[in-house]
């Protein structure tokens with residue numbers, strides 16, 4: 001099944017992290033000719049997700065950005081306002097466009113072998129790497145192969161571990177009448193019922209009659225499928241005041257929000273993407289963290305620097321994330337109140353920088369002091 005028994009790089013998982021890394025390798029003059037094996041359990045043909053993120057300049061995947069917004073808005077019962085996010089733009093990339101774009105590039109290159117199969121394990125044995133794909137075993141010459149793995153396996157629940165699920169259902173709808181302002185996206189709308197825990201909707205309009213509407217929860221358990229449909233329907237009627245529409249596409253997703261320490265350094269491989277801890281525990285945002293880490297990895301590889309020294313997320317950001325996660329998990333404060341205070345009392349660009357793990361200590365102190373002191377202090381002490 002494999003064409004060769006030795007590769008420079010093996011990438012397990014052709015999702016966001018695997019392909020973001022591979023595309024950067026192929027674009028780098030020092031690395032473009034490396035022999036690469038890419039393995040995924042299935043061909044990436046479906047529009048299985050939509051990525052939203054903010055960025056201050058053109059990004060590596062700007063060519064396939066489906067829609068950008070300069071203005072976003074925030075709603076809650078306590079605070080509602082348009083948010084001036086300059087210098088950032090809020091951007092959206094459709095999964096299907098991302099996969100097509102990457103595989104068009106990959107298929108032009110003779111040095112990337114793509115294999116479809118279920119990766120069941122990988123271990124080092126003297127000078128060999130033994131790979132189990134489906135029920136077959138492959139022996140690959142170790143030489144100096146680097147393995148990058150984005151296959152997420154939830155860790156066992158340990159004492160003190162906290163795990164919420166960010167789960168959401170989205171509909172792309174088309175309305176009979178003009179119903180949206182295509183220049184403005186709703187990032188979070190907390191006016192929806194908070195009976196299950198932190199719950200919000202967001203609206204990403206593509207035109208005045210078409211938008212992706214998502215209903216999102218941060219809770220311990222999923223809802224029954226009809227619960228999401230009912231909530232979406234009622235949000236569209238009650239808050240968007242839309243009666244006539246057609247559902248064109250559906251999306252469902254679950255993102256783990258956990259204080260488990262998922263690290264870049266795996267046992268015999270480098271862990272990337274969600275599997276390598278690139279999902280921000282308190283928000284679920286991942287796309288931009290993957291982009292930043294892919295660029296760092298490629299810079300290190302091109303400069304022949306050891307990946308052992310690749311910088312990890314600064315500890316203080318993990319501490320903030322775990323504190324917030326603790327508060328949400330134990331219902332110490334409602335999420336709608338926390339996010340309202342964040343956006344009400346701070347400049348949006350500072351909040352976004354904070355959520356990107358790029359703020360200065362001074363900015364962080366200001367942001368932390370805008371939140372209710374006691375619950376955060378108690379949760380912080382608990383983390384220590």
Ligand SMILES: Cc1cc2nc3c(=O)[nH]c(=O)nc-3n(C[C@H](O)[C@H](O)[C@H](O)COP(=O)(O)OP(=O)(O)OC[C@H]3O[C@@H](n4cnc5c(N)ncnc54)[C@H](O)[C@@H]3O)c2cc1C
Pocket residue numbers: 012013014015016017018039040041042048049050051052053117118119120150151152251252253254255272273274275284285286287288290
């Ligand atoms: C529906 C959805 C919407 C999201 N929206 C956003 C967003 O708007 N913004 C944001 O920042 N983040 C978002 N995320 C979170 C995150 O960005 C994505 O999950 C992202 O795809 C993570 O990248 P990844 O490479 O770690 O995992 P994936 O993209 O899931 O890639 C993992 C790959 O591994 C393959 N695989 C799994 N198991 C095996 C196996 N045993 N053998 C072989 N291959 C295997 C899978 O088929 C997949 O292709 C979203 C997630 C989901 C699910």
